[in-house]
Amino acid sequence: MTENDGYVVDAPPLASLPIAGGNERFPIRRVFCVGRNYADHAREMGADPDREPPFFFSKPTDAVFAAIEGAPRADGPRCVAGVVPYPSATNDLQFEIELVVAIGVGGTSIAPGDALAHVWGYGVGVDLTRRDLQAQAKELRRPWDLSKGFDASGPCSALVPASVIGHPDHGSIWLAVNGAERQRGDLSDQIWPVADLVSELSNYVTLGAGDVIFTGTPSGVGTIVRGDAITAGIDGVGDLDFTIR
Numbered sequence: 001m002t003e004n005d006g007y008v009v010d011a012p013p014l015a016s017l018p019i020a021g022g023n024e025r026f027p028i029r030r031v032f033c034v035g036r037n038y039a040d041h042a043r044e045m046g047a048d049p050d051r052e053p054p055f056f057f058s059k060p061t062d063a064v065f066a067a068i069e070g071a072p073r074a075d076g077p078r079c080v081a082g083v084v085p086y087p088s089a090t091n092d093l094q095f096e097i098e099l100v101v102a103i104g105v106g107g108t109s110i111a112p113g114d115a116l117a118h119v120w121g122y123g124v125g126v127d128l129t130r131r132d133l134q135a136q137a138k139e140l141r142r143p144w145d146l147s148k149g150f151d152a153s154g155p156c157s158a159l160v161p162a163s164v165i166g167h168p169d170h171g172s173i174w175l176a177v178n179g180a181e182r183q184r185g186d187l188s189d190q191i192w193p194v195a196d197l198v199s200e201l202s203n204y205v206t207l208g209a210g211d212v213i214f215t216g217t218p219s220g221v222g223t224i225v226r227g228d229a230i231t232a233g234i235d236g237v238g239d240l241d242f243t244i245r
């Protein structure tokens, strides 16, 4: 019993993300994702982009694939998630570039006007999706868990504190595959800005420090295959580069 600190098997490691420019890490408690938060992406997925309440789904904490910090680009820190393994059980792996919000102060039923005070910082993430399994799940009215929440399905950059960059509400969000730009939107195009998302989510769960929210993707999502090199970034937040193997 003493070998395992009272647990019957080895306790799993705590998932975490690095902090840009430092040695500390952000511990991950839960990972929430937002569906359809940019009108042009809602349209490309065949949905009505009207401002209906946001909907949420989850990834397991260890889906987050933490970046290591690489050499800086001219315009900011470069984060490299290294090699992301191509998942099993799909023939249509797709990318979705997203602003990632890291919650620092928990709460429930948080008012939109108070919500940003609960945000510790931001990162650049990709919501990798088994699109074929997701389409099948939609068709059969089954849950999305295994189309969204597989191993390494959430590559993410180092986080930057809001105390340093503030709360970004505009600026380019983009992704390129093998150097060819595939997605470009602007944070100001979010149907539900960060404060509204945090507030709405806190009506469903008690948010806690360590919770992470992937805030949805602009249009241009598409398929990637083994060997593809993904470069992505958000103005004022950071960059994320990785390859698929």
Ligand code: MN
Pocket: 033, 034, 035, 096, 098, 127, 214, 216, 217
């Ligand atoms: Mn997404």
